[in-house]
Amino acid sequence: MASFQPDSHATPGLGLGAFRLAAGGRVDRAKVMNFRWDGRPLTACAGDTLASALLAHGERLVGRGFKFHRPRGILSAGAEEPNGLVAVGSGDRLDPSARATLVRVHEGLEARPQNCWPSVRFDVGRALDFVAPLWPAGFYNKTFIWPSWHAYEGLIRRTAGLGDALHGADPERYDVANATCELLVVGAGAAGLAAALLASRAGATVVLVEQDAEFGGHLLVESCAIDGLPAAQWLGRALAELAANPRVSLLPATTAFGLYDHGHVGLLERVAERTPTSPVRHRYWRVRARGLVLASGALEQPWVFERNDLPGVMLAGAVRTYAQRYAVAAGRRVVFATNNDSAYLAALDLARAGVAVPGLVDSRAEPPRELADLLQTAGVPVYGGAVIAAATGGSRLAAVEIAPLDGAGARLRLECDAVGMSAGWAPAVHLWSHARGRLAFDPERQCFLPVAGTAPLSVAGALAGAHTLSHCFASAARAVAAEASRAGFAVDVGGALPKVEEPRSSPRVDARRVSPGGRRHRQWLDFQHDVTLADVDLALREGFDAIEHLKRYTTTGMSVDQGKTSNLNALLVVAELTGRAPDAVGTTTFRPPYTPVTLGALAGRQVGEFYAPRRRLPAHAEHERLGAVFEEAGGWMRPAWYPRAGESKEQAIAREVLAVRASAGLFDASPLGKFEIEGPEAARFLDAFYINNVRTLEVGRTRYGLMLNENGVIIDDGTIARLGPQHFVITTTSGGAARIGAWLDDWRQCEWPDQDVVVTPVTTQWATVALAGPKAREILSRLGPDIDLSPAAFPHLHVRVGSLAGVPTRLYRVSFSGELGYEINVPARYGAALWRALEDAGREFGIAPYGTEALLLLRLEKGFLHVGLDTDGTTAPSDVGWGEIALKKQADYVGKRSLTRPENVRADRLQLVGLVGEDELLIPGTHLRLDGTTEGSDGWVTSAAFSPTLGKRVALALLRGGRARTGQTVTLFDLGRTGRAEVAPTPFYDPKGERLHG
């Protein structure tokens, strides 16, 4: 039978591959694509995966084992692939550890194997295999004990890991989308399709997700008839119906990677795989589903026999898939080994495609008659009650040894270049387990199945234990009925289900999955992490018989495939070796993601300038015009300094500071949090938040206020202004605006709901410009205020409401710089014009705009506190010089009771002090030690800078018992270096505060 594609219409010399079948399959033989594997040119047909294209060319060796660097070939045809982990692409677009079974070949694709050097064919690391006994299970853990981790670290760091990590920024773009639906169906095989059809016919909004680029699942390889149509045709008809329904969203090449709370499912759509022109590589869908049908199928499990890791040894279903879907023969002579019925259909399809099948080995003494007859008719001998004892060959499979289980009779050697094995199926329960659904061992199927009703979703198809298409359809109908009532839509599932003509088969799986005898350290349980039966033996000998311990000790199932083809075998082996029931051994915990998710997809659009919202000041354009250097603070883009030509940062800041001291400066303070507090109980309400007395504040005056949390710790500061008997405006720190707004509202709603008070946030309604310096009054007066600015009429710490240059204003006399100062508020639309007007009016006085850096330096010279910088999560009012005021106030306020707790009255608390000195270590973050202290820290520098006004270095620090230490010297220390500084009184500048009253 001429079953193989002749080397005709393809790239000269390459053809479509020597193992490409002449007929059948879903690949397009007319669309030939070129790609490179390990630097060599190869061809593929449209529809090929990298794995199918490699197999078509007889490329058996696709990678090297993690630990022993043994040669490995493709095992599966899906997401469970443990061996075919390859690097796709190059440079910053390298995709490490991609599954060759899922990578769709496109023109120009570049892929190469991993974990081998210099090449996959000759790998130096293979030497490790010849000293394998030196690398037993738990080797890694033992390196911590003897003689020391450091003796092994270098070697382990060099050999650990499979792929190469990327170093550059990811140049790809990722989209994130939210969606809601009445029914989400995960898996578009027979069961998933049926579920989507039933729900969509009932008018429900449905999202159908399929990991593969093609919908259909098992239907893509089935040759039976459904409703009188070949399976592939029935599939096409079903898909057309779904695609025509606007309430159905079809998402192929999309993996449901995690199931979270309340019907929230994470999906990863590989957009570029289907639409190479899209700017989006992946789209992360956050779906909230009212109803959820999981039809994620089942994963075939490998047999455990000696050298079952030889390239060519594959899963039976995968062999079938490569033949039926990709028209690729896994080998020229393929032997099958099974403990269940499913491999018969695989063997039958291969034989019918003209591939030599020297035999099917069934561990069951009595093979299923109907299926066995079909095989015999196709010329395939069936060996019942036998297993593959060992595979033989060099770096690829040459033959298998068949051994009868009853011990009678000789071993039989079958020459072959591929094996299709099946040790039963493990339902893909991962998402079910994410939802904390329970599992129970099914002795008939020899696997763990979901226990219905233990998670708020339904399962269908192979995941629910269905072993035929008819069972899949029936389970889908049950699942949709259950989910319809959960999601609240009406559905009639009583109608006729699709009729399937398929061979009779049984779900029964033989308990045997390990061939008896053989060298146990050459029988692989976990191909990806190189775990053998001998490793499990050792772990059990050393007492690691709890499955979670054994998993970690042997690392079974801990590689990137998370044990999709190894967990069940390991668990059943442990059950057998320890004489426990599989349920008693239990399963390890499945956690998201089902398959790896690119971090970029989770970050989505939140990268670069869209990482977090950026807020712009009303006068942003003015600051740009002035050449401001912007820094993000509290989400605001704020001018940090305004360099003039040739100026360094330090020079610019010093010039700005000196301008304020000598003449006037202009600062954009618009981000200051602003809240209007109104109502008959406004004063009482505010009084409960400040250590300062609010009730006694007169109309037209402002007061500085400190706010505490219930622990007595300072959380914010700002001004309280009384505009009327029942009307206050408070300001908060710029960074604290949202937090303090929420804080006030929390107490208002939850603790004092009966108070007659309303809080309105108005932070961005007003533009705020701080005008500071000895010339401030003169400059402000030029803007035509209808407010008397004279010191007598408008002294320090007062507030006036009026108009300025014809627009409404709220004018404060407050100062954070220590100079005569005003905070001028106008509606934000006038912010830019106000800034320009003040610049113009101040020009003849040498007014200078100043940024946040100069602001912080000005206040440091004055020793003014900057909450959050000079305080931390323990700082109480008494630590910063506000203790007396805080304790004097009679009325209760938030945090007051805590001020007299023993912790808050200790003498050795960290307290804010001034420091002076010329040591270069006098910088923020430097630790302090008191004389006599040799260990630990007695505090640290919180703010420090060279004061251009004073011509010396000044600092603030939190120092143990600091308030009693003025005049003492302390040691500065940082990373082994030390210096000295003196505790000095504050303010450093204008200690009597005369200037701000100017």
Place this chain on the structure above:
Amino acid sequence: MLKITCPWCGPRDEPEFTYGGQSHVARPSFDVDDATWARYLFVRDNPKGIHFERWCHTYGCAQWFNVARDTVSHEVLAVYRMGEPKPELGA
């Protein structure tokens, strides 16, 4: 990501909300002893099972309300407004 039903706005995603810790914690009067005050500050329930807690619909109506949530399954068993009594929930 939880789905929480705001008593006013209906079901919304968790990122719209702010968690506010255990609810029904009474604030003692100012003159209690240190131990009582410390209990109010620092001691909270940590049940495996039903937890009564405060949430605020920060990005929606900005209202604080109570949620009874199962800390094992994250199931929201009840939502009710601030000031309303704890609902009776079957054990």
Place this chain on the structure above:
Amino acid sequence: MAEAATAVALAATPALATGETPVAEGTVLRVLPPRALVRLQLPRRAIAAAGTLRIGDTPLPTTPGRCAGDDPALLWLAPDGWLLISDHHDGAALAGEARRACGERTVAAVDVSDALVGFELAGARVRELLSRGTGLELSDETLAPGRCARTRLAQLAVIVRPRAAERVELIVDRGPAAWLRDWFVDAGGLL
């Protein structure tokens, strides 16, 4: 100081210039012209009285997520809070009218015309664009005119007010308004 009144006049600058930005195929983002916006709030003890209050002829809506009236439009934001929108008043006048209508003693009405920026997102891909930034269920019901919802969109608190099929008004704080416009352009490019 009156002699210093040298006729300085301050010109108003909107947060964003009024205009239209294409964000996706057949879909544009418009910056709405400045309008009068007033935040109306009741003390919590007066919430029960909300049903009896009216601005002009329009009762304050007390059903969550509903709008009432045309000009001023009254948007429910909270059981004790509404946003008033008018094209025909200035903010201070609208606030004054609201205080008079509801009784000075009962409500706080604060001019927030400068604190918020209105956008209109219009076109075939409105729903898709919104889904990129918010988990709000974008059902026909949510997007029906007469509704309004404050939600989290692109990490920001945004008021979503459907005006017609495929036309949604978005009201957002002034500070991040320009950023949000850029965000929509970026999101539209990745649809």
